[in-house]
Amino acid sequence: MINIAICDDISYICKQINTYIQEFYIETEEQFEIYIANDAETLYEIMKKEKIDLLFLDIELPDINGVEIGNYIRKKMQDDDMQIVYISGKQDYCRSLFDIRPMNFLDKPFTREDIHKQLKDYLKLCKKFFPxxxxxxxxxxxxxxxxxxxxxxxxxxxxxxxxxxxxxxxxxxxxxxxxxxxxxxxxxxxxxxxxxxxxxxxxxxxxxxxxxxxxxxxxxxxxxxxxxxxxxxxxxxxxxxx
The missing domain is CATH 2.40.50.1020 (LytTr DNA-binding domain)
Structure with a gap:
């Protein structure tokens, strides 16, 4: 079972990613548990209770931005295994994301194929580094x-x-x-x-x-x-x- 979290303050973005993941499940029969958060506080609560494997994270959340959350995951939680896919409409975060080591960066708007590619890449990564x-x-x-x-x-x-x-x-x-x-x-x-x-x-x-x-x-x-x-x-x- 792969635990996936989606965090974006825009609800329809979360629903859209959730739908694409469900479609990927139908095609591949991979097992996913999906957790949805619309703010950093909710995401933190989820991460306290569940070990998240893959996180789709909006970089421009209104309360705490995705860079701060990424640093929290890597430094405070000391979780280097969680794979982070940042989602943003901007492309000026490259330098600040260097230490967080995200798996990828998706531009908005994204497509069904974009999300499916991230899932496939994650599964390949798991098989290589996490048997x-x-x-x-x-x-x-x-x-x-x-x-x-x-x-x-x-x-x-x-x-x-x-x-x-x-x-x-x-x-x-x-x-x-x-x-x-x-x-x-x-x-x-x-x-x-x-x-x-x-x-x-x-x-x-x-x-x-x-x-x-x-x-x-x-x-x-x-x-x-x-x-x-x-x-x-x-x-x-x-x-x-x-």
Missing amino acids: TFSYKIGQDTFFQKIDEITYFEIVGKKIKMVTKAFEILFYADMNQIEKELDKFYFVQIHKSYLINMEKIEKYGSKEVVMNGGRRIAISRSKKDVFLNKVLEFEKNKLFTKF
């Missing part, structure tokens, strides 16, 4: 950034995927997931658990503690495999032993 794990619920396919996954757990006949933000159940085969994610340093430490090594807070001889405090036992049959993976990580001191 995703795909899973199905019913007929719908969802995508989750791999570096945000904490662990997978077998629950009955389903798999539970746990991230910092949410947990979700779906049908899948744990062995297939392990094969797919092995190169991203996921390791099965128990027949029911596949964990992200980068989300380990600390570990011992019998259990690991994941980010968020969840303790997971290391089975005897998986101990050697786990310790071999640990050797690769200890060089970078990504987690500590206890």
Whole structure:
């Protein structure tokens, strides 16, 4: 699921972008959650509650301009992952936008094709720099950034995927997931658990503690495999032993 925010003080601009995104969804079946704000304060509230992946931002908001918001995102929130597409009827902001590193800049008026191009560019960027794990619920396919996954757990006949933000159940085969994610340093430490090594807070001889405090036992049959993976990580001191 990709979280997209649209912020423009002109309501019909927000509705127009929203419509174009919905059309893109129909064509591609990519999953989007869309949040709309008509001012900076509303946008700030959205960003406090949700992790926004892609932001369409009017640079000429009446209360706080888009440059200030961009600086807030990069410096105050320390969010370098959010991709920002600025929207403006003017072209004299290039120098002030340099430190914000926007993904692109759209001139008003823009077209359906302009918005679709930004969505396609974002998806290409995600696949290159933010690998995703795909899973199905019913007929719908969802995508989750791999570096945000904490662990997978077998629950009955389903798999539970746990991230910092949410947990979700779906049908899948744990062995297939392990094969797919092995190169991203996921390791099965128990027949029911596949964990992200980068989300380990600390570990011992019998259990690991994941980010968020969840303790997971290391089975005897998986101990050697786990310790071999640990050797690769200890060089970078990504987690500590206890």
